[in-house]
Amino acid sequence: MGNGLRGPEVPDREQLAMSPHTPQDLVPVTVIAGYLGAGKTTLINELLAHDHGRRLAVLVNDFGAVNIDAALIADHDGQTISLKNGCVCCSIADELGDALDQVLTLEPAPDQIVIEASGVADPANVAAYGQGWPGCRLDAVVVLADAETVQAKSRDQFVGELVVRQLRRADIIMATKRDLVTEAGLTAVTGWLAVTAPGAPILTRRAGQLEPELLLETTQPIDRPRRQPSPAGNGPAEPAFDSAVVEVDGTLDRDRVEAAMADWPESVLRVKGILRFNGAAGGLHIIQRVGRRWNIEPAPNSLDPSRSGTLVVIGLPGTLHHGDLTASLLS
Template identity: 45%
Template sequence: MNIPVTVIGGYLGAGKTTLLNRLLAHPQGVRLAVVVNDFGSVNIDAALIANRDGETISLTNGCVCCSIGDNLALALYDLAERPDGPEHIVVEASGVADPARIAGYAASHPRLFLDGIVVVADAETVRARVHDAYVGDLVRRQLETADLIALSKTDLVDAKTVQQVQEWISVEVPDARVVTAPRAGQVADLLLSGPGGHAVLYDALPGGEHARQFMTWSFVRGGVLDGDALRTVIAALPAAVVRAKGVVRLAEAPDRRFVLQLVGRRWSLEPDHVENRDTVVPDRSVIVCIGLADQLEPERLEALFAPVSVAVVPRAVKALLQGVERP
């Protein structure tokens, strides 16, 4: 099984550790490995700690928290080689690091692949940081490399300021996908794509605060889909779609299942390497888009996805046609 890697970046004090703690507390059934620079900065709930062994803390929910140590590539390689390894790896980048450079380490093992770069930005200070003579270039570069930008500390500013920051980011980073930092219970739905994360394809997302900020739109079709048309649609999804997950069957390889993953601006559509997944119905394609509740337009998505359906020729008719010699 291939393992997705998500990089969490952002300047010092932006709120990366808070996001990680929420993720570790509510991994939504995904066996997760979180790789951090310093255990001391991650205030893991003592009730979650099952065991601590050197550079690794094992949690009661099946997740592990690992220290980068001297070599990130080696830490990732070791995780990929574990027989009981994680279903998803999250790497916390240093506050003064370029997340794109950290993301390059996802190639340190053949089983690893980059799922996305999420940059946490402090709604109260990010604009000032970008114009700072000393760190401005770094903060701007962090924002520009993000597939998804999570605005943190929105409770410290009013709604008008949050809107102004979002509009400012849309000018500074065109086509950026921006959300307010998700609360506990929401993080996994937006960030994770391990096997456990596919539950979102068949179960409604939680209500409450999550439902007020996000909404979902589902595409369900029997038979196979036009792969080229689907790839064109995915590339054209509006910025309001911040996450998409899917398990689909394509006309180009109708006997295989393909997995769609989208985080912000980054997406992939690859053959499914997990066999015997009982929760997936093999004769239908399911795609779920998670987007901002006040911006997602279901009618627009319906129109976008309309061309991907393919008329399926029954097997008996196909066999008959293949047996007829053409003149």
């Protein structure tokens, strides 16, 4: 992967079977993908510098392109940069598996791993590592699309097929450089993205606008919606996202919860929480959803039972209707 020409090989069955971990203690992996020039490195730089309270291990292809303020660096050994906020940035070099093994041995362990995919890689190849590499589990595939150029690139006879395939691998699509297009142009490109990659939530972003809650796994309620500047820069701030805490008492029917996870609209970006099921599938379970993809896993025995009955839901502004979300879990 170091030469940027192809994605890594998918781990084989023997490698995956060797993992001693249970699903609950695996480190979540977020893949940041998108064609060349979509803004991946800019986003990575902002993630590393942001005060988001998480120990991130960020794996990048081009170590020299990461431009970190010297005041934030605690140590730099040539292949790894350690930051004062607890994050580390490592070079993928020639083998993604080796880089993952390296960061998984860090003390203290990272809260989350972020992988910058090559601009010409198929995100599915990179996501295969997050899904199955020993010690890891896939959190999300976030594909960036340059709002100014993505449609033209999708029609290119040489790279168009790759650009479209990258978009269709996404759990979440982020249209970048929104400040370089008009509002009409932004509406047109987001509409095109919705048709090209149906079902994937579509966010928009301008440089300097970072919302870690949308990119990284979260388990904590969010006090209030974050706000981003208005398109003209002089109007009232627009909410970047909404959040809701859905609380339910007692035990729930697993089939009903699975149907709700599948049916909740694309505007629901992330869900994380703990519910108790009745019947043969009873007990505490961890529920997660990112974009269209969701999963339910048994909770560890060490989990505090008082934490059950709560889901943290993050969605597009004005789209989270608390009563409807709750009713869908109970009906």
